[in-house]
Amino acid sequence: MSPVFEVRNLSRHYSIRRGFLGGRDVLKALDGVSFVLGKGQTLAVVGESGCGKTTLAKQVALVDPPTEGHLFLGGEDVALTSDPASPRRKIQIVFQNALEALSPRQTVGASIAEPLAINTTLSRPERRERAQAMMVRVGPQPEHYGRYPHMFSGGQRQRIAIARALMLRPLVVVADEPVSALDLSVQAQILNLLMDLRDEFALSYVFISHDLGVVRHIADDVMVMYAGRAVEQGTAYTVLSAPRHPYTRALLEATPRADRPRRRERPPLVGEVPSIPPPGCAFHTRCPYVDNVCRRQRPEPRVFEGREAAACHHLEKVG
Amino acid sequence: MPLLDIADLNVSFTSRSGVFPAVEGFSLTVEAGEAVGIVGESGAGKSVAMLAAMGLIEPPGRVSARQMMFNGVDLARTEPATRRRVIGKDIAMVFQEPASNLDPCYSIGFHIMETLRVHNFGHRAARRERAIEVARQVGFPPARLDAFPHQLSGGMAQRAMIAMAIACRPKLLIADEPTTVLDVSVQAQIIALLLALRRTQGMALILITHDMGVVAEAVERVVVLYAGEVCEQADTDRLLRAPCHPYTHALLAALPERNFGTGPLPAIPGAVPGGGDRPEGCLFHPRCVYAVERCQREAPALRPLEGGLVRCHFPVKNG
Ligand SMILES: Nc1ncnc2c1ncn2[C@@H]1O[C@H](COP(=O)(O)OP(=O)(O)O)[C@@H](O)[C@H]1O
Ligand SMILES: Nc1ncnc2c1ncn2[C@@H]1O[C@H](COP(=O)(O)OP(=O)(O)O)[C@@H](O)[C@H]1O
Ligand SMILES: [Mg+2]
Ligand SMILES: [Mg+2]
Numbered sequence: 169m170s171p172v173f174e175v176r177n178l179s180r181h182y183s184i185r186r187g188f189l190g191g192r193d194v195l196k197a198l199d200g201v202s203f204v205l206g207k208g209q210t211l212a213v214v215g216e217s218g219c220g221k222t223t224l225a226k227q228v229a230l231v232d233p234p235t236e237g238h239l240f241l242g243g244e245d246v247a248l249t250s251d252p253a254s255p256r257r258k259i260q261i262v263f264q265n266a267l268e269a270l271s272p273r274q275t276v277g278a279s280i281a282e283p284l285a286i287n288t289t290l291s292r293p294e295r296r297e298r299a300q301a302m303m304v305r306v307g308p309q310p311e312h313y314g315r316y317p318h319m320f321s322g323g324q325r326q327r328i329a330i331a332r333a334l335m336l337r338p339l340v341v342v343a344d345e346p347v348s349a350l351d352l353s354v355q356a357q358i359l360n361l362l363m364d365l366r367d368e369f370a371l372s373y374v375f376i377s378h379d380l381g382v383v384r385h386i387a388d389d390v391m392v393m394y395a396g397r398a399v400e401q402g403t404a405y406t407v408l409s410a411p412r413h414p415y416t417r418a419l420l421e422a423t424p425r426a427d428r429p430r431r432r433e434r435p436p437l438v439g440e441v442p443s444i445p446p447p448g449c450a451f452h453t454r455c456p457y458v459d460n461v462c463r464r465q466r467p468e469p470r471v472f473e474g475r476e477a478a479a480c481h482h483l484e485k486v487g
Numbered sequence: 488m489p490l491l492d493i494a495d496l497n498v499s500f501t502s503r504s505g506v507f508p509a510v511e512g513f514s515l516t517v518e519a520g521e522a523v524g525i526v527g528e529s530g531a532g533k534s535v536a537m538l539a540a541m542g543l544i545e546p547p548g549r550v551s552a553r554q555m556m557f558n559g560v561d562l563a564r565t566e567p568a569t570r571r572r573v574i575g576k577d578i579a580m581v582f583q584e585p586a587s588n589l590d591p592c593y594s595i596g597f598h599i600m601e602t603l604r605v606h607n608f609g610h611r612a613a614r615r616e617r618a619i620e621v622a623r624q625v626g627f628p629p630a631r632l633d634a635f636p637h638q639l640s641g642g643m644a645q646r647a648m649i650a651m652a653i654a655c656r657p658k659l660l661i662a663d664e665p666t667t668v669l670d671v672s673v674q675a676q677i678i679a680l681l682l683a684l685r686r687t688q689g690m691a692l693i694l695i696t697h698d699m700g701v702v703a704e705a706v707e708r709v710v711v712l713y714a715g716e717v718c719e720q721a722d723t724d725r726l727l728r729a730p731c732h733p734y735t736h737a738l739l740a741a742l743p744e745r746n747f748g749t750g751p752l753p754a755i756p757g758a759v760p761g762g763g764d765r766p767e768g769c770l771f772h773p774r775c776v777y778a779v780e781r782c783q784r785e786a787p788a789l790r791p792l793e794g795g796l797v798r799c800h801f802p803v804k805n806g
Contacts (some may be wrong), residue, residue, distance in 0.1 A: 352697060353741060356752040366750075423671045425704075434674040
C-alpha cells in the first residue's frame with residue numbers, strides 16, 4: 169500500500185520565559201515525530217494532556233510551521249513550502265470544540281461554503297449548492313443553512329465542522345479530540361459518521377484522542393506520545409493488546425472499564441506530565457521500571473516485537 | 488434510617504417557552520458510608536438535582552420536595568440557620584468546574600481555612616494545622632498552599648476542591664463530575680483518593696458522572712437520569728451486566744469497549760429532549776427501539792424490578 173502522507177522527524181520548539189528573573193527555555197512540544205499514513209487508514213495519537221498532540225495536529229495541518237522536519241504529501245515535501253495554501257487544501261483539521269472554530273456571526277451554511285469561496289472560482293449559487301449537498305450527507309439538514317452555530321447541539325456543531333472540512337475534498341483529515349466533549353449516545357453517532365466518510369471519500373485520518381476505547385475501535389495504527397516524542401508506535405491491535413512501553417501500559421491500566429472494573433487505592437500513574445522533561449528518559453520520574461540508566465540516558469526508538477518503534481531501555485523486562 | 492433520604496424532588500426553571508422541569512419526581516436514599524453514582528447525558532438534571540439538595544438553586548428556579556432528610560433533619564423544611572450549619576460541613580460538594588468555584592484572589596490555603604472558619608473549626612492555629620493535614624491527605628503538596636487557583640493544573644485544582652470539601656469531615660460528599668476534564672491517569676488518582684476517603688472516614692459518596700467506567704470502579708449503586716427523570720436504579724454490577732431500561736441498555740451497547748471489530752457502533756438515534764420538545768408519554772420513546780403505541784401515550788411509573796427500579800412499560804429482558 170502506497171503512503172498518502174508521510175511525516176518525518178517533525179519538531180516544534182517553543183521559546184518560553186523562565187520564571188521571574190527572565191532568561192528563556194526551549195520547550196520541545198514536538199520532538200522528532202515520524203509516521204506514515206496509507207490511503208483510507210487511521211492513525212490514532214494518544215497521550216495525556218500536554219504531551220504534544222495538538223501541537224502535532226497543527227504542524228501536520230500546516231496551521232503552524234514546524235521548527236524542522238518533513239511532510240510528504242503525494243511525494244512532495246510541503247512542510248516548509250512558501251505557498252502553504254495549495255497543500256493545505258488537501259489536509260484539513262477538525263477541532264474538539266466546534267463552537268470555537270466556527271464564527272458565531274456566520275450562518276452555518278456560509279461556514280461550510282467558505283472554503284470554496286476562498287479556494288475556488290465557483291459562483292455563489294454553485295457554492296451554496298455544493299454546501300447543501302454536503303449537508304445532506306454529513307448534516308445538519310440543509311434547511312438549517314441559514315441558522316447560527318449557537319442554535320445547534322454539540323453533536324450537530326461537530327457535523328458542521330466535519331462538513332466544512334470535507335468541502336475541498338482533502339486527502340487527510342486531522343481530528344483533534346473530535347468526540348471528547350460529546351455525550352456517549354452522540355459520540356457513537358459521530359464516530360460512525362467519521363468511519364463512513366472515511367470509506368466514502370477515501371480519507372486518511374490522524375485521529376487524536378485520549379480515550380483508548382474509542383481508539384481501539386477506530387484506528388489502524390496507534391502512536392503513543394509522551395513529552396513531545398513517540399514512545400510506542402505500531403498497529404492498534406499490537407500496541408493496545410500487548411503494550412510494551414511502561415507508559416502505554418499505565419495508560420491502559422488507568423482507563424476505567426465498565427466490564428472489568430478494578431477498585432484500587434493505588435493508581436497506576438502518579439504525578440503529571442512534566443512540561444520540561446527531566447534528563448534521560450522523559451518518563452523516568454513516573455516509571456515503575458526506572459533504574460540508573462533511565463536517569464542518565466535517553467532511550468532511542470527501536471523496532472520491537474512487531475511494533476514499528478518503542479523507546480524504552482527495559483522493553484524486554486516489561487514483557 | 489438512611490443518611491440521606493430525598494423524596495419527590497422537583498426543580499423547574501422558567502424559560503421563554505414556559506415552565507421547564509429540569510428534575511421531576513427525583514427520589515434517592517444513601518446509607519451512611521455508601522457510594523452511589525448518578526449517571527446521564529448532559530442536561531439530564533444531575534447537577535440540578537444535587538444543587539437543589541444543597542439548597543443552591545437560586546430563584547427564579549423553583550424547588551419542591553416531599554422531604555429531603557439528612558441525618559434526621561428535613562432540609563426542605565428547616566430554617567436557613569440550621570441548614571447553613573449542615574451544608575458545607577456535614578454535606579459537602581465538589582463542583583463540576585473547579586476553576587470557576589475557586590476565588591482567583593485568594594490562595595488555596597486561605598480557601599481551606601475559610602471553610603473551616605465558617606464552620607467554627609477551632610482557633611486559627613488549629614485551622615492551619617487541619618488545612619495542612621487535609622492537603623496531605625488529598626495529595627496536594629502543603630508547600631503549595633500559598634499558590635493561587637490559576638497557578639494549578641486541572642488535577643491539582645481538583646485536589647484543592649476536594650481538600651476544601653473534606654476539611655470539616657463531612658458525612659456525605661457529593662462530587663459533580665470530578666474527573667470529567669482530567670486525563671485518565673489523574674482521573675484514576677482522584678477516584679483512588681475518593682475510595683480511600685470512604686474507607687478511612689466512613690464517608691458516604693454521591694458521584695455524578697457520565698462515564699460508565701468510572702461508575703464501575705467507584706460506586707456500588709447507580710441511578711440513571713434521562714431528561715430529568717430517574718429511568719433506572721440498580722446495583723452497579725447488575726446495571727452494567729443486565730440493564731432493564733432500554734435507555735441504559737442502549738447507552739451501554741454504544742460503548743466502544745463493548746464493540747469488537749470495526750463495524751458501526753449501535754448509536755442511539757436523535758438527541759436528549761430539551762426544554763421545549765419534551766414528548767408525551769415515555770420521555771425516551773422517540774429514541775427507543777422497543778417503543779409501541781402505548782409508550783407514546785402513557786408515561787410509565789418507576790417500579791421495582793430485579794432488585795432495582797425501572798421506569799418502562801416493557802423492560803429489557805436479559806439473558
Ligand atoms: N504557543 C505555545 N507556546 C508555548 N508553549 C506551548 C504553546 N503551545 C503548546 N505549548 C506547550 O507545548 C506542550 C504540548 O502542548 P499540546 O500540544 O497542546 O499538548 P496536548 O494537545 O497533548 O494536550 C505543552 O507543554 C504546552 O504548554
Ligand atoms: N440556572 C438555570 N436556569 C435555567 N435552566 C437551568 C439552570 N441550571 C440548569 N438548567 C437546565 O436544567 C437542565 C439540567 O441541567 P443540569 O442538571 O446542569 O444537567 P447535567 O445532568 O448535565 O448536570 C438543563 O437543561 C439545563 O439547561
Ligand atoms: Mg490538545
Ligand atoms: Mg452537570
